[in-house]
Amino acid sequence: MEKKYLIWGTGNIAKLFLSTHINEFFFRNEIVAFADNDIKKKGKLFFDKKIILPYEIEEYTFDVILICCSAEKSIIRQIREQLKFQGMVLTMKDILIAMYSFYHDELRIYDKKIVVVGNPNNRETNxxxxxxxxxxxxxxxxQVEKLKSMEYDYVLCTWPSEYWHISSDKRYEIVERKLIEKIVEAGGVDRKLVLTFSVTGIYWSVDKRYSLGEENPRQVFLLIKPGVGTVGLGGVILQVIPNIVYAKRNRMIPVIDMESFKNSYVAQDRIGKESGWEKFFKQPGQWHVRDIQRSKNIVESMVKRPNITIDEEDLNKYLEAQPILKKEVDEYCNTYFIGSRRILGVLVRGSDYVIMKPYAHCIQPDIGDMLRVVREKFESGGYDLIYLCTEEEAVVNLFNEEFGKKVFYYPSKRVECAVKGYLSESSMYREQNLYRVGADYWITLNALSKCNALVAGDCSGTQVAILLNQSRYEDIYVFKLGRYGIDDIVSEGKGEFSEASKT
Known part of the structure; x- marks a missing residue:
């Protein structure tokens, strides 16, 4: 597997891909240089390697060109037709498939004994x-010294974004490298036996085909497994719907599995006994996980499929709430969102986002900037009320102080303030029914979609509310501040106001 790579692309796509995989894939392989068509980048360093112009690649010795940008087809044409390069050219998807094959078929790491090294605040989620x-x-x-007396096949270190504090340099791969060094030095572990958390992402990035028996030989089932770990209902929906569309386009039957593993809506002791999806929504194809347990043709998918764009029609067609939840949504919305009152919807995502700054997630705005924009929009738009959607009680208090009786919100349970660790491990989740957590969130998103306009941080809930709204918002203001660990804003320790998207 060890090869020399020339990487084509030095933008955010390349930065995200390499930050995630450089300490895993490129620990076993070598990067010789980066190529980019932007003449202004010539001679600069990217991941400590030189950036060159395309015509300079002939001066380097390498085995593969890896394209790390969105314009893959046009770059391949340039490589083949203009540069006359006839060697191996791979895309990021090709690399993920190759990595999965290497780990699954050659190393067989998924059949091995693993010791996970992580943050004590996030033990259950990890x-x-x-x-x-x-x-x-x-x-x-x-406590990595314990590794010296433990038996294992591999050691797995969790997301570096849990450890921003260990380095003044907030580059993801540097923080990860420091974690690996600590495991090797203090734990006495062979570096070749240390895996990064990207190997879990690789598993989820590739469709897996297998057979469970001889039943239903004429059907092919796409077994969709969303919501692994800490993903909330908004993120689950944004992963499920594109997979349903993909299944329909490829004549497969979509079946959503949120029962065979722990997730935000199924506790450890309820695995295999209840479905985190069917608590809230119906199966889109009328088949259940139990119906396909001996089927011949299974395609297991955790892939997000970013190339499939979903719209309001897809959401209405494939997302059908269970009767009890639909009744709760209708009763609340028909009580508070009828009549001529003009309502400005606001979504503030705080808690674990603000404290942990999870890698590659959208940076959330500073609360002062949020209040300022809401005030401007509220006054200029002539709104009567503000509907607030947030999981943090401290945010509710700030809005009450700023807007008084003009602000209202759904009476769900909230965390007192920003929490350490993931929200799914907070007392809000531990101390109440997981159906209630998800149902309250779904009700608030539907209510948010009934407002006349929207001001929000960029997150899954915002995207779902916009889809549910079906293009009826008269004004949308979403803070676009980049992503934690990728954009420079993270090094300042808080969000920075920038131009928002407006549609």
């Missing part, structure tokens, strides 16, 4: 993500 391994134990990062 363990829920590694159900793909045959056996897993957990060791806190400040």
């Amino acid at each position: 363990l829920s993500r590694v159900y793909i391994f045959k056996e897993a134990e957990y060791v806190e990062i400040n």
